Amino acid sequence: MKRIGPFLLEPRLSPSRATVFLVSALSVAVALLLASLIFWGYGLNPWRAYAAIGRGVFGSWPSFSEVLRRAIPLILCGVGLTLAFRAQFWNIGAEGQLLAGATAATGVALFLPVPDGLRLPLMFLFGFLAGAVWAVIPALLRVKLGVNDVISTLMLNYVMSYIVEWLVHGPWKGPTMRGFAYTDAFPLSARLSYLPGTRVHWLTLVLGVALAFVVAFLLARTRLGYEIRVVGQNPDAGRYAGINFTLVLSFVMVISGGLAGLAGVGEVAGIHWRLRSPAHISMGYGYTAIIVAWLARGSPVAAIFTALLFGLIFAAGDYMKTVLNLPFQITGVFNGLILFFLIGFDILMFWRVRIARKEKEGVWTSQAGS
Amino acid sequence: MDIASWLISTVSRALAFGVPLLWGTLGEIYAERAGVVNLGVEGMMILGAFTAFAVTQSTGNPGLGLLCAAGIGALAALFHAFLTVTLRANQYVSGLALSMFGLGLAGLLGRGWEGKPLGTPLPSLTIPGLSRIPVLGPMLFQDQTILTYIGIFLAFVLWLLLFRTRWGVAIRSVGESPGTADALGINVTLVRYLCVVFGGLLAGVGGGYLSVAYRPSWTEGMTAGMGWIVIALTIFAAWDPLQAIWGAFFFGALYHLSYRLQAFISPELLKLMPYLFAIVVLALSGFGGRRIRRRAPGALGLPYVRGER
Numbered sequence: 145m146k147r148i149g150p151f152l153l154e155p156r157l158s159p160s161r162a163t164v165f166l167v168s169a170l171s172v173a174v175a176l177l178l179a180s181l182i183f184w185g186y187g188l189n190p191w192r193a194y195a196a197i198g199r200g201v202f203g204s205w206p207s208f209s210e211v212l213r214r215a216i217p218l219i220l221c222g223v224g225l226t227l228a229f230r231a232q233f234w235n236i237g238a239e240g241q242l243l244a245g246a247t248a249a250t251g252v253a254l255f256l257p258v259p260d261g262l263r264l265p266l267m268f269l270f271g272f273l274a275g276a277v278w279a280v281i282p283a284l285l286r287v288k289l290g291v292n293d294v295i296s297t298l299m300l301n302y303v304m305s306y307i308v309e310w311l312v313h314g315p316w317k318g319p320t321m322r323g324f325a326y327t328d329a330f331p332l333s334a335r336l337s338y339l340p341g342t343r344v345h346w347l348t349l350v351l352g353v354a355l356a357f358v359v360a361f362l363l364a365r366t367r368l369g370y371e372i373r374v375v376g377q378n379p380d381a382g383r384y385a386g387i388n389f390t391l392v393l394s395f396v397m398v399i400s401g402g403l404a405g406l407a408g409v410g411e412v413a414g415i416h417w418r419l420r421s422p423a424h425i426s427m428g429y430g431y432t433a434i435i436v437a438w439l440a441r442g443s444p445v446a447a448i449f450t451a452l453l454f455g456l457i458f459a460a461g462d463y464m465k466t467v468l469n470l471p472f473q474i475t476g477v478f479n480g481l482i483l484f485f486l487i488g489f490d491i492l493m494f495w496r497v498r499i500a501r502k503e504k505e506g507v508w509t510s511q512a513g514s
Numbered sequence: 515m516d517i518a519s520w521l522i523s524t525v526s527r528a529l530a531f532g533v534p535l536l537w538g539t540l541g542e543i544y545a546e547r548a549g550v551v552n553l554g555v556e557g558m559m560i561l562g563a564f565t566a567f568a569v570t571q572s573t574g575n576p577g578l579g580l581l582c583a584a585g586i587g588a589l590a591a592l593f594h595a596f597l598t599v600t601l602r603a604n605q606y607v608s609g610l611a612l613s614m615f616g617l618g619l620a621g622l623l624g625r626g627w628e629g630k631p632l633g634t635p636l637p638s639l640t641i642p643g644l645s646r647i648p649v650l651g652p653m654l655f656q657d658q659t660i661l662t663y664i665g666i667f668l669a670f671v672l673w674l675l676l677f678r679t680r681w682g683v684a685i686r687s688v689g690e691s692p693g694t695a696d697a698l699g700i701n702v703t704l705v706r707y708l709c710v711v712f713g714g715l716l717a718g719v720g721g722g723y724l725s726v727a728y729r730p731s732w733t734e735g736m737t738a739g740m741g742w743i744v745i746a747l748t749i750f751a752a753w754d755p756l757q758a759i760w761g762a763f764f765f766g767a768l769y770h771l772s773y774r775l776q777a778f779i780s781p782e783l784l785k786l787m788p789y790l791f792a793i794v795v796l797a798l799s800g801f802g803g804r805r806i807r808r809r810a811p812g813a814l815g816l817p818y819v820r821g822e823r
Contacts, residue, residue: 182622234606285793289800294553294606295746295792302739302789310782431614438607471625473734476618480557483611484593487603 152498159493167493168439171485172453178485179478186470193468200463201456209342210462212349213415215455217242217407217426219352221433222440222447223359224403230363230442231396232376237282237297238404239430240304241275243422245405246412247308248274250316250327250419253334253412260333267334268351268409275405276398278304283397287390301430305422312419327419336414345414348406352448355403359444372396404430427458428476435483454479518649524767524774525653529662530728532766534559534720534737536665538744539751539758540672541716545591547676547753548709549689549813553609554594556741557616558587558714562721564620567732568627570725576636580661580722587718588711590616595710599703602817613741621734628733635730636661636723659727661719666759668716673755685709689811692818702818717741739789746792750799752809765791 159167180190202208221238228235249267252258258266282296311317311327318328336345363369371392374382382389411425412418419425432454439453440446461475538555545552552558562583570579594612597603636659645655676682687695688705696702724740725732743765751757768791772784 236610285797285800289797291793291796291800292746292749295742295749295796298739298742299746299789299793302742303786303793306782306786306789309785310780313782314780431610434607434610471622473618473621473625476614477622478618480611480613480615480618483607483614484597487607487611488597488601490603491601 150499154496154498156494156496163493164441167489168441168486170492171489172439172482174489175478175481175485179474179481182470182474182477188468193464196468197460197463200467201459206341207459207463209339209344210459211452211455212344213342213455214458215451216345216349216352216410216414217429218433218436218451218454218458219356219448220348220407220410221404221430222436222451223352223356223444224400225433225437226440226442226444226447227359227363227372227396228400229437230376231372231393232379233283233286233393233396233400234294235279235282235297235397235400236294236434237279237300237401237430238407238433239426239428240297240301241278241401241404242408242411242426242430243301243304243308244274244278244401245271245408246419246425247304247311247408248405249334249409249412250330253330254316254327260331263331263333264336264413267413268406271405271409272402273405275408276402279397279401279404280394283393284390287393308419308422308425312421316419318418325421330413330417334413335417336410338414343415345410348410348414351406351410352403355406356444356448359399363444368392368395404433432458432479435479435486438483439486522649522652524770526657527774528767528770529654529763530658530766531769532763533659533662533665534723534728534740535744535747535765536669536758536762537661537720537723538717538741539747539762540665540669540755541713541720542744542748543713543751543753543755543758544672544676544685544709544716545713546748546814547689547811548685548706549692549811549816549818550595550598550706550710551605551609551745551815552591552594552612552710552713553606553745554590554612554616554714554741555609555717555744556737556739557613558590558717559616559721559724559737559741559744560620560735561590561616562587562718563725563736564624564627564721564732565718566722567632567725568623570634571627571630571632574634576634576726579726580636580719583718583722584715585718587714587716587721589714591711591714591717592707594714595707598817599706599710602819605815605817617735624732624734630731632726632730632732636727659723661723661727669755669759676755686811689813692813692816693820696818696820706818717744720744743788743792746796749810750792750795753811 183190183193200207201211221242225235225238248270252267252270278300282293282300285291285296286293312325316327318326320328336347338344339346363372371387374387375389375392407429416425436447436450436454439450457475457478461472464470464474465472538559542552542555565586566579566583569582570576590612594608597608598605638657638659641655645651676685684700684705688700688702692702721737724736747758747761747765751761765788768788772787775784
């Protein structure tokens with residue numbers, strides 16, 4: 145208990161859902177308010193800029209569908225990260241896992257001699273496996289050798305990113321692509337279909353939403369989910385209870401990395417139809433998914449909605465770039481600010497502010513003391 | 515080119531490339547010794563790099579540029595300190611946010627400055643006398659900037675401060691056991707603030723070195739993950755400023771070789787070397803038992819609340 149003037153700050157152990165939602169919304173709002181300074185800097189009226197972005201993004205179905213399109217990889221990566229964060233495993237590597245999935249899918253699409261009908265399913269399968277393998281490495285490194293998970297997952301992002309660069313500049317460079325660092329275009333049987341009039345590759349979207357519910361069920365209703373939560377919340381108790389950390393963390397990272405891998409499959413099979421430089425394939429989805437998962441407070445289903453919010457920010461970034469002529473880097477600043485305020489305001493959830501007169505507190509203290 | 519001159523220039527450039535890593539690592543060691551992980555090094559370095567470049571280009575004074583880079587790094591770190599020490603926010607997430615924000619902001623502000631060479635870079639020194647020593651002279655005492663030598667000197671000073679003075683005891687006890695330090699009358703909050711801000715200051719200079727000395731120009735994302743290597747180096751150096759010297763120059767050599775060997779191996783594969791090595795090195799130190807991990811500050815990553823255990 146703390147007193148500031150007439151206000152009494154009381155600790156609150158478990159905030160209600162409404163509080164969590166309100167505080168989260170408040171932090172996003174304040175971040176957007178502060179970010180409007182950027183618009184000032186570019187000589188735009190922030191209010192008008194936001195209004196123009198709102199009209200631009202929500203104005204028509206094709207432009208709004210871009211929000212959905214951007215949200216697809218964020219849902220898949222974000223759901224995977226909620227699982228990892230619940231186990232207190234710091235998977236900062238969704239970016240690399242996504243690229244691993246994209247690479248494996250490209251391999252299947254271009255080089256594996258399979259019947260047309262099997263091609264897409266195999267791309268998703270191998271994409272999942274590639275992401276999973278890339279994610280299990282840091283899990284094993286941490287359990288067996290105590291290698292810090294933040295570092296290993298981050299470093300693997302760079303490693304994967306340069307592998308993709310190497311592939312598209314070297315062995316996989318498409319002979320028909322002249323000077324460009326692309327692979328050849330995928331055959332039609334390796335491309336995902338769109339919702340009419342959009343670039344929403346709906347199959348990946350459905351997959352993402354369905355898997356969010358599967359992961360939520362896994363966490364809340366299964367023995368393994370229980371063990372994951374114990375490993376995250378009270379590792380000492382977990383060890384005492386004989387939980388196999390290697391198994392649990394490996395499983396968590398297989399799913400987490402696998403989902404990011406699926407996101408990569410969706411991007412190459414749905415949007416690009418080829419492998420190209422990592423910055424074009426991902427644009428930082430893996431990093432943004434960290435904020436998606438954090439804002440969702442570890443709930444896979446909530447991650448669907450927070451992913452939509454950041455899909456909106458990406459779509460707004462596209463709009464700002466093409467219509468308002470603002471650089472795309474703005475989205476990075478927005479993302480950083482939102483994350484700052486999100487964690488900065490966390491403290492509001494665990495303290496309740498009450499107005500109270502001095503004497504009351506005195507009575508309470510003396511009672512407690514007696 | 516004969517082998518001797520190849521070796522000489524390789525060592526000399528490796529030394530030059532290790533400098534930003536050394537500065538960044540020394541700073542992170544201090545922050546982590548006080549119990550605060552700052553994953554924002556990448557963001558602070560890139561902000562430092564941009565600031566140093568912009569100020570130097572506008573004023574023609576690289577010293578002023580580096581000073582401003584230090585200031586920006588410190589300011590960014592102050593933000594991290596406020597969030598993690600005062601508001602007790604999660605240190606990992608706050609640092610990641612700082613890195614995202616820094617990379618975004620530097621990219622945004624730096625668009626107009628992209629690709630222009632710097633008119634007045636930090637001058638290289640030739641140490642009179644010492645540079646005449648055969649082989650060692652051109653390796654170590656030519657074509658380095660003053661920041662190479664200040665960095666190494668600083669490592670010694672910071673080691674002395676940390677392990678041989680009362681202040682060092684205060685810093686280490688705050689990182690080991692803040693409750694005990696508090697009971698002894700050490701101001702935990704103040705020590706943590708100072709160490710984090712000092713860390714940001716050094717990271718800012720490290721970033722500034724890249725844009726006004728090593729490669730006098732500005733390109734978006736020019737820190738290229740060095741900030742993350744710094745985090746790995748901090749662990750690799752077992753939170754010891756003297757060991758940071760070896761670590762930084764080892765990785766400097768890796769970075770440099772990844773440019774140097776491009777005639778033999780494709781450049782993309784070479785560029786992933788430092789990152790792969792960072793994992794390998796940490797894994798190897800894991801094989802060496804729990805020796806290094808045991809040396810991690812006891813309260814690393816944990817916010818301190820008086821009265822809570």
